Amino acid sequence: MAFDKMELKDIEVWDGNFAAAQALRQCQIDVVAAYPITPSTPIVEGYAKFLADNYVEGEFVMVESEHAAMSGCIGASAAGGRVATATSSQGFALMVETLYQASGMRLPIILNVVNRALAAPLNVNGDHSDMYLGRDSGWIQFDAFSPQEAYDLNFIAFKVAEDHDVRLPAMVHQDGFMTSHTAQGVHTLSDDAAYGYVGDFKPMNDMLDFEHPVTHGVQTEEDWHFEHKARQHNDLMKKVMPKIQAAFDSFEELTGRKYNIVEKYDMADADVAVVCMGTSVETAREVATEMREKGIKAGVIGLRVVRPFPFFEIQEALKDVKAIAILDRSSPNGAAGMLFNELAGAMVNEAKRPLMSGYVYGLGGRDLTKKHLVDLYTELQANVDAGKVTTPLQQFIGVRGPKLQFL
Numbered sequence: 439m440a441f442d443k444m445e446l447k448d449i450e451v452w453d454g455n456f457a458a459a460q461a462l463r464q465c466q467i468d469v470v471a472a473y474p475i476t477p478s479t480p481i482v483e484g485y486a487k488f489l490a491d492n493y494v495e496g497e498f499v500m501v502e503s504e505h506a507a508m509s510g511c512i513g514a515s516a517a518g519g520r521v522a523t524a525t526s527s528q529g530f531a532l533m534v535e536t537l538y539q540a541s542g543m544r545l546p547i548i549l550n551v552v553n554r555a556l557a558a559p560l561n562v563n564g565d566h567s568d569m570y571l572g573r574d575s576g577w578i579q580f581d582a583f584s585p586q587e588a589y590d591l592n593f594i595a596f597k598v599a600e601d602h603d604v605r606l607p608a609m610v611h612q613d614g615f616m617t618s619h620t621a622q623g624v625h626t627l628s629d630d631a632a633y634g635y636v637g638d639f640k641p642m643n644d645m646l647d648f649e650h651p652v653t654h655g656v657q658t659e660e661d662w663h664f665e666h667k668a669r670q671h672n673d674l675m676k677k678v679m680p681k682i683q684a685a686f687d688s689f690e691e692l693t694g695r696k697y698n699i700v701e702k703y704d705m706a707d708a709d710v711a712v713v714c715m716g717t718s719v720e721t722a723r724e725v726a727t728e729m730r731e732k733g734i735k736a737g738v739i740g741l742r743v744v745r746p747f748p749f750f751e752i753q754e755a756l757k758d759v760k761a762i763a764i765l766d767r768s769s770p771n772g773a774a775g776m777l778f779n780e781l782a783g784a785m786v787n788e789a790k791r792p793l794m795s796g797y798v799y800g801l802g803g804r805d806l807t808k809k810h811l812v813d814l815y816t817e818l819q820a821n822v823d824a825g826k827v828t829t830p831l832q833q834f835i836g837v838r839g840p841k842l843q844f845l
Contacts, residue, residue, distance in 0.1 A: 441466075441495040444488075446626040454588040454617035457624050458524065458550045458610065459484030461592035463494055464632035468519030468639070471499040471510030475529035476562045477614040478552035482524050504529035508536040508549075515545040516654045518644030520596070522547065526614060527554035530568040534575065540607045541576030541670065543654050544643075546599035547607040548592065549577070553716070554614040555802045563803025564614030566715065566767040569744065570776050576670055578608035578678055579744040583719045585622045588612045590695060593627075596636045597685040604681050605642060606674065611744070613716040615803065627693065635692055674746045682743060700751040701740035704730065708737030710818035711756070711792075713781060714765040715741050718799075718806050725811040734819050741777075752784045761793040761821040763814050765835075767800045774832055774845065793821045796845075799835035810835050 444463070452460065458481045462470065472482035486498045497514075501507050504525050515521040525533060530551055540547050553569050555561040572579070580595055582588040588610065595608040612618055627635070643652045658666055679699065686697045703723045705711065712722045719740035726736035739755055739762075741748070756762060766775025773779070778796035785791050797814065800806050814835070820828050831845035 442492050443629045444493050446628065448626060449623045450626050451621050452585055452589070452624045453480075453619050453621045454582065454585040454612045455480035455552065455619065456484055457585045457589035458592055458612070459488070460626075461589050461632070462522050463488045464627065464629055465520065465522070465593065465596050465636050466494060466633060467496050467522050469497045469499065469511065469514035469521045470523055471501055471507045471514065471521075472523045473501050473504045473507045473525075473529065475504065475526050477554060477564070477618045478524040478526040478529075478550065480618075481550050481552070504532040505536060508533045508540065508547075511547045512536060512540050512543065512545060515540070515547050516543060516644065517646050518641035520600070520639040521545075522549070524550035524552065526552045527556055527562075527568050531556060531571060534571060537572060537575040537577060537607075539655065542666070544605040545607055546596075546605055548595050548599060549607065549609045550588075550592070551609050551611045552614050552618045553611055561802040562614075564616055565801050565803065567769070569611050570768045572609065573745055573776065576606065576674070577745065578606055578674070578682075580608065580610050581715050581741060581744055582610060582612040582617060583717060583740060585612075585617060585620065586624050586695075587697075588617060589624050589626075590689065590693070590697070593632060593636055594682070594685045594689055594697070597688075598678065598681050600636075600639060601681050602640070602642050603677055604673070606670075606678065611716070616717040625693070625695070631692065635689065678746050679743075679748070697742055699743045699748045700755050701742050702755050703738040703740070705737040705739065705755060705759075707735055708758075709735040709760045709822055710815060711737040711739055711759050711762045712765060712811065712814065713739040713741070713762055713777065715744070715777070716767065718765060718767070721806060721808065722811055725808050725815065728808075729812070729815045734815055736815050747780050747784070749784045752781060753788055756785060756792055757788070757790060759792045761795070761818045763795050763797055763818055765797050765799055765806075767798075769798060769801055770832075778832070793827050795821070795827055795829055796832040797835050798832065804836050806835065
């Protein structure tokens with residue numbers, strides 16, 4: 439039975455969840471296996487309704503847990519289908535075991551992660567704890583700052599992940615509630631244009647191709663495990679970034695919307711910069727503009743791609759900056775923040791290395807205010823003026839009670 443096409447306005451008012459659900463509909467997913475968890479539930483709920491209303495010709499599989507959801511996606515992808523799902527927080531944590539299976543088997547599954555704090559204590563609001571938990575799982579990771587980007591990056595994720603030179607799964611992250619439940623104007627693609635950009639799914643090494651039998655999920659032990667992981671790492675580091683850039687370029691040709699692996703705002707002459715992800719990027723941009731009116735040459739770096747980590751793009755973006763603040767929205771629990779460590783690793787051998795400070799913020803949905811960022815930029819300028827870091831290496835922003843600072 440043929441499915442129906444949905445007529446969309448040029449601009450629709452969608453939140454990030456519905457934008458992602460629409461993108462999955464337009465990509466014509468073969469299988470979505472899912473288990474609901476706040477705040478990602480509306481993505482798979484929306485897709486299920488599209489299927490019930492005959493806008494999708496596929497299968498929706500309701501399972502008993504998030505572990506089972508990704509397991510079902512792995513089976514469907516190995517069988518040769520275009521596959522996607524969504525999750526958050528504790529559900530993501532329950533999926534972690536299977537994430538490594540998906541990447542090791544080179545299955546181009548798309549996972550929408552609506553970022554939320556990890557318990558305990560229980561919290562349904564957004565931070566990046568779940569994003570950080572998946573950083574070594576071998577998945578490509580994109581980060582959306584708005585509903586528009588949650589929509590667009592799904593198409594780009596399919597385009598990259600399904601490329602036969604890549605064949606790795608990909609996540610599209612968005613901030614829980616701040617993006618997922620905030621409605622904004624979203625520029626849409628027609629069904630034909632969206633599907634034309636992603637293209638028909640072309641299976642590779644699928645288990646249902648009986649003329650070319652393959653084995654998935656093999657056991658390697660010490661004989662070949664190292665080589666397998668080294669090859670996977672090599673492909674992530676050397677093959678994926680050019681494919682992402684090519685997908686960004688072709689998407690810009692189609693829509694006029696430009697994406698970069700590292701997003702730079704007011705960085706041409708910046709002395710100080712904030713490096714962050716998610717919805718915090720837009721707040722930081724607004725404050726940076728205001729700080730420039732006060733004589734501080736402030737800029738913002740937003741990471742569009744979290745994995746593979748954009749070492750060389752970061753080095754280029756920060757080559758002339760004198761001091762940077764790196765914002766981690768996850769508790770490091772006994773270390774410097776993940777993003778701080780990654781930035782430090784990228785810059786450690788650079789001849790011109792900026793002064794670096796780490797800040798932990800926004801845990802469990804705590805607001806990052808403009809006042810916080812004004813204070814932060816002021817501290818960065820003080821570092822520049824002194825020629826050294828004048829503050830603790832790691833601080834917590836906006837925590838109640840006595841100020842917490844470490845290192």
